[in-house]
Amino acid sequence: MNSTLGYGLVLLGLLCAAFAAVVGVVTGLTRRDGALPWVQRAVYGFAGSMILSNAVMVKALLEHDFSVKYVSQVGSRATPTIFTIVSLWSALEGSILFWGAIMGTYLLAFTWIYRREHGRYMLLTLGVMSAIAVFFGFLIAGPANPWTAIPNPPADGPGPNPLLQNHPLMIIHPPMLYLGYVGMTVPFGIAAAALLRGELGDAWLVPLRKWTLVPWLFLSIGIILGGWWAYAVLGWGGYWAWDPVENASFMPWLTATAFMHSTMVLERKKSLKLWTIALALASFVLTIIGTFMTRSGVFNSVHSFTQSDIGPTFLVFIAIVLVFSVALLASRGYLLVAESHLGTVVSREGSILLNNLVFAAMTFVVLLGTVYPLATEAFFAKKITVGEPYFNQMALPLGLAMTFLMGVGPVLPWGAADPKVLQKQVLLPAGAGVLTVVLCAVAGYRGFMPLAAFGLSAFVVVVTLRELFLPARQRMAEQKEDAVTAFLRSATRARRRFGGYVVHLGIVAIVVGVAASSAYKEHGTGTLRPGETMTIGQWKVRFDGLESGREPHREYMAANLTLVSPAGEEIQRHGQLAPRMNYYERSNDPIGSPSVKAMFLRDVYVSLLNFDNKAGTASFNAWVFPLVGWIWYLAIPILVLGTAIALWPQRKTRTAEASAPTPAAAQGAP
Amino acid sequence: MKRTIAVGSAFALIGLIVYVMAKGFGTDPHAVPFLLSGKPAPNFTIKRLDSDATVSLSDFKGKPIVINFWATWCGPCQTEHPVLDWAAKKYANQAVFLGIVFEDNEKNTRQFLQRNGWSFVQLFDPKSTVAVDYGVSGVPETYFIDRNGIIHHKVAAPFVDPREFAAHLETILK
């Protein structure tokens, strides 16, 4: 019953998407705008069917309806309800079905918000986006069908992958990432429509920008949460390993970030049009390549789904999208000519160009390093590994260059800079940067990379804070407003600028967190008897004994600990908080779960390597990571805040964007 | 002209990327290369599981040797155990059979062997040092070493079919 209904909905969705794609593109190209209402209805139909189909799947999961193939693969009566719902995206077929629901939601929101605007572009946009929806609908209906009915359903299933049940972060990390990935479909549709139409007016740039910013934020959060999850679950103390799947999520983030910057040059200078559009297209293509990396079974990754046969289908789709994008850029690109040239490099636009170059280089490095082992094997039958040391070596200088540009860019004016003014402006932030380096060096911190990262971060923070507060001070002086009013008014007057700078602060938090936690971590390892103590830096870990227990879906063996701070304060880590090994009923493999004492300035991280139940001893790996929490606790709220400010609807009147006919009120995140 | 070059190279790049990824379908990303084939087998001296005596590889100079790395907790190892047991009895006069148990404890292993058949010499590698020396990349793995002490090849999968095992053994009996 469930499987018939669910599959029927998928087919209905596929049908709607196919209709919208064909009608949208054909009437869009022939400029018969009368078809728009029908295309809109078809898009709503696709969205509705996909969302409903997912609802049916959740129902089937909750009912433990093992006659549905997917439920029989990931369901289990012993699994807690929350993880039963989450198992919707815990395996390949379900994740693609879920993908369909997100795509439906995006398309629905986009179509509804702009139902009465941008008529000239809308048919083509919806057509292109629906064409992508057709592909995913086809995947769900065919190669990755979760709805196959099982004639003799088993009484119980194996339950979802234990790794996914081990931590609550797994509940929100994948949806965030999917929201980021799928969302890139929208800017792709917008950009492709602009190319097909052969024009890119200012008004059409607004949705392009906003609808890139939305998935960009989700992608940022998804990536950070993924790192946090790896850190909290995998037990080796790292959050980023340059694994193919991590790289896959990083690449579209890089191009989308580059896009966000080049679009400013586009608006101001009417140049970089083709490049900006190409970045929007690339962000989407990279999400598809990323999905392929995660799901094709071609790449060796901790996170990859099991080998599946959707790989070839995906590869064909990648080829089509790539050829389509390049052909579009090549055949229509001449319509989008630059209306001005870059002046000097020492200008805002110059710094943004350099920023784009660095982001492009970083994307290229990540792609190259990820694909290179495949290439050497394909062409030279030589198996190599391109791992963390390579990526770190390449990415760190580029990352420092990004940080530098993040500080320099805002200082530089558009057009040409007056060297004297510039000098005066740079003095204070540069001084702050140098001072930071000196203070860190005096405090005993060594190493070029981390000190450079701290110095540049201080530079960026001072520049950014000045940019954030200077307009307010001006208002206070000129319009005699009090501080709060002036600040709020100056912020609301230029939300994008303000939000962008706030986001920069979030990025600085990540830069500092990454630099400090990787350069100044302290490590200790050893086997302890109960009562024995080991030392990591200035911290001590005392082993209090083993404790085993049972929870509904797992058994565990925990090593109770007491952490002793440098000041002698004792912090107990017993039971839930202790590092432990979890044993899931239908899995032979224990899943280690480290214990993290998170503090603002440092984390004390202990993972249980193994234990001897008879002797009562246990072996540990322990670290002290300075500032590591900044990457998530500090950065995520700042990024969300900054993006929200930038996305927050601008009042229609009296703004620079008055020409935009969009009721901005409707442009929030879907 | 410039545009033709740019577009041409873009398409070439697409072709390259798609080709490389398509080639990837034929290969197993989890396969671990093994380069010790054709090289002398590393020597070792470790304890037998049935006594306190030790065994060295060099004790068997001039004989073909089969070494099976395994552990009791590994399902595929349990599946292939009867095949190896059968082979060790059948080829007892033609080749030396050694089992090396690693990542396991002695008590478990003895129990397992007593229950499931103990037809050839089983050794215990308490710290997996021999396994590391032999470039083991999973369990079970079976090494075929010829009369000159050279590793002919290894099989990184369980044996299900006795004939398959016999075919592999033939390569070192010559």
Add this chain to the structure above:
Amino acid sequence: MLIALTLVAGLTLAQDGYAPQRPVADPLDAQREARVQALGKHLRCAVCQGVSIADSPASMARAQLDKVRELVAEGKTDDEIYDYFVERYGEWALMEPRKSGVTLGLWVFPVLLLAIGLFVIWNQSKKGPVAAPATPATDAPADDYLAKVRADLEK
């Protein structure tokens, strides 16, 4: 990962008590141990998914790290230690390939890209600033705009 996890402790609850356990080898003195960890970062764990032996919790990875420890204690050089693993697994065992032959592309191509990019930007900036666009592009009827653009191209 599955294989790796199997090797973490390799346990089945059905069996006698918990997993077969193996104590961790004692670390060397601080200086040499730091070298062990640094070397471990550059060596790929044989039973895991693209993780180095310093990072992997797998028991086999720790056995490999013990081997590194042993070789360091014997006074072997970094290259000799890498060679030990390359002999067994090929260059696959190195987390970063050696800079020779085809792998050089990993370093050459990005540098090339940066150089070309810098050249393009520098070339652009030489042209000198051009007056800002005369008319800000609006969403006015498209055909005028198209005509203007095409006219620009005819030049």
